[in-house]
Amino acid sequence: MKRLEDRILKDGKVLPGDIIKVDGFLNHRVDPAFMRELAQEFARHFDLSDVTMILTAEASGIALATVCALEFGIPMVFAKKAKSDNIEGGLYKSEIVSYTYKKNVTLILSKEWLKSTDKVLIIDDFMARGMAVHGLIDIVKQAGAELRGIGIAVEKGFQGGGDALREQGIDVYSLAIIDSTENGTIQFRKQ
């Protein structure tokens, strides 16, 4: 999606450790009109006609997934990290390694909010090695629900998470795929 690539080049920064910072419009400060454009692009790609649930992980995926929920008129549920007292028993759980936080975290989702009849679209702001998305796929499987696709705003293609999922036949649609940040220069994959 050219508009997103342009925005990444204009406002994004490459930090040491191949961290790509796009927090001015995607995952710290949120630009609502731009977020809506991203959601509309997902709607062009995915067949949403029988998707019943949008699934994401806290925290940074929530904003984009909420915009998608509003645009598509489909409910959204987000997996929480670790243990909060406000969630009763009856949880799906998946332990993942967080690249951002450099530690293991457990994604939890109340069994109340994802059922075997659900057709699920996973949405997240970022994918690198794809650990969070793997946790979400695991939760979809635990629920016996059907995964319809995965929509990502920014994929770090050079970390391989997205391609590994595509090789499994999963429809992973990333609006921008960064294939290199060598010398601080962002190179996008032609799509």
Added chain:
Amino acid sequence: MKRLEDRILKDGKVLPGDIIKVDGFLNHRVDPAFMRELAQEFARHFDLSDVTMILTAEASGIALATVCALEFGIPMVFAKKAKSDNIEGGLYKSEIVSYTYKKNVTLILSKEWLKSTDKVLIIDDFMARGMAVHGLIDIVKQAGAELRGIGIAVEKGFQGGGDALREQGIDVYSLAIIDSTENGTIQFRKQ
């Protein structure tokens, strides 16, 4: 807001420890159409004409604040909890005690995204003792920005956080105020 009170009575649960669980539509699973109604009610109450930024705290405030950002056409920024490697220096920081997580957490916000010229509306899904909101107010002060008001979906009135802020002359508008959960029965404050 009667529609919210009705929804809390219909779908909410009172758990031990005066925890009010409304995660079926507000802060775990998100009902987009209903969220939009909440945002529209905030718009009726607050003068949004010169509000430049919506501020919330991760994670559960993000969904409602995002809906408000979309409805109002105003950017949103969320304070993050603790340290992520993806945030550079130049942070506002405020340490708070989290009632939900029963420990100290530090709210952080990049100085890039909140300036002294900003007029801020704080939005959150829940307020009990108001610790998270106090941290957000602290951040607004650190930025030298102007606080225009605080919009809360569900306030636990009996824990006093909202009233303490109102006594300071802050416009705290909660769409539902629960004044008692005695014997598991939810009693709302007449507004």
